[in-house]
Amino acid sequence: EVQLVEFGGGFVQPGGSLRLSCAASGFTFSRFWMTWVRQAPGKGLEWVATIKEDGSDKYYVDSVKGRFTISRDNAKNSLYLQMNSLRVEDTAVYYCARESGYEDYWGQGTLVTVSS
Amino acid sequence: DIQMTQSPSSLSASVGDRVTITCQTSQDISNYLNWYQQKPGHAPKLLIFDASNLDTGVPSRFSGSGSGTLFTFTINSLQPEDIATYYCQRYDNLPPWPFGQGTKVEIK
Numbered sequence: 001e002v003q004l005v006e007f008g009g010g011f012v013q014p015g016g017s018l019r020l021s022c023a024a025s026g027f028t029f030s031r032f033w034m035t036w037v038r039q040a041p042g043k044g045l046e047w048v049a050t051i052k053e054d055g056s057d058k059y060y061v062d063s064v065k066g067r068f069t070i071s072r073d074n075a076k077n078s079l080y081l082q083m084n085s086l087r088v089e090d091t092a093v094y095y096c097a098r099e100s101g102y103e104d105y106w107g108q109g110t111l112v113t114v115s116s
Numbered sequence: 117d118i119q120m121t122q123s124p125s126s127l128s129a130s131v132g133d134r135v136t137i138t139c140q141t142s143q144d145i146s147n148y149l150n151w152y153q154q155k156p157g158h159a160p161k162l163l164i165f166d167a168s169n170l171d172t173g174v175p176s177r178f179s180g181s182g183s184g185t186l187f188t189f190t191i192n193s194l195q196p197e198d199i200a201t202y203y204c205q206r207y208d209n210l211p212p213w214p215f216g217q218g219t220k221v222e223i224k
Contacts, residue, residue: 035213037160044218045152045160045203050211059211095159102150102207104171106159 002026002105004096009110016086016114022079022096022107030054030074033099036081038092039109046092049081050099064090086114118143122204122216128224135191137219139182139204147183148208152215155200164189165207191221199223 008020022034036048049070050059058070069082079096091114097103119142129135139149147167152160162171164180167187177192191198204216 037215044201045154045205045215047205047211047213047215050213061212102162102165102205103152103160104162106161108159 002098004098004105004107006094006096006107006110009094009112011113011115012086013116014086014088014114017082017084018086018112020081020083020094020096020110020112022081024077024079024096024098027098027105029072029077034070034072034079035097035099035103036070036079037095037097037103037106038090038112039095040089040092043092048094051079083112086112088114088116090114117212118145118206118214120204120206120214120216122219124219125217126220126222128222129194130224131194131196133194135194135198135221137189137202137204139187139189139216141185141187141206144184145206145208148206149180149182149187150205150207151178151180151189152203152205153198153200154203154218160203163202194221194223196223 003025005023035050051070067085071080093109095109096107098105121140149167151164154160168180179190181188201218201220203218
């Protein structure tokens with residue numbers, strides 16, 4: 001059974017940093033692109049970042065470029081999102097998702113709250 | 117960047133009604149469009165990929181059509197369990213892969 005479990009969310013002040021992790025199981029992690037999607041409270045879905053299966057290419061939404069870094073460790077079946085210079089508007093539930101031409105499996109999400 | 121316009125933002129319909137949601141893109145994206153369902157407090161769930169292909173296990177009352185710049189998502193006979201927000205998503209060769217604004221479906 002495919003499972004994605006995010007953790008690492010929490011409360012942080014503006015300008016702070018946080019690292020999210022996503023533990024994958026039930027599939028060959030190293031064969032799939034992976035993505036982070038976020039959802040601000042009461043708002044819609046926003047694609048944030050995607051990484052190729054071998055980590056060779058990474059893609060970001062403009063609003064996080066230069067502040068967020070997506071990475072992965074295929075030996076540990078894990079996906080990461082390093083978030084620096086956090087802003088109030090980054091407050092959201094962050095989901096990791098597996099890519100198969102679409103996001104076919106999602107984690108349950110982890111909440112990041114940026115507030116002073 | 118390609119712009120996504122999803123409408124309506126919300127709708128209210130009766131059980132058994134046919135519900136239609138549209139998604140328009142600013143450029144031709146062929147059939148590279150997905151539809152997701154999100155129930156409150158839950159992660160999104162893929163319903164349709166490549167504009168018209170139902171994901172495994174998705175009830176046949178859901179359908180999608182369109183290509184190019186205009187796409188349609190339909191629920192043929194609305195059921196109480198279909199109460200959710202629905203999102204389209206552009207998905208072609210390389211990211212970014214933006215979502216539409218979402219359509220909240222409620223029962224009248």
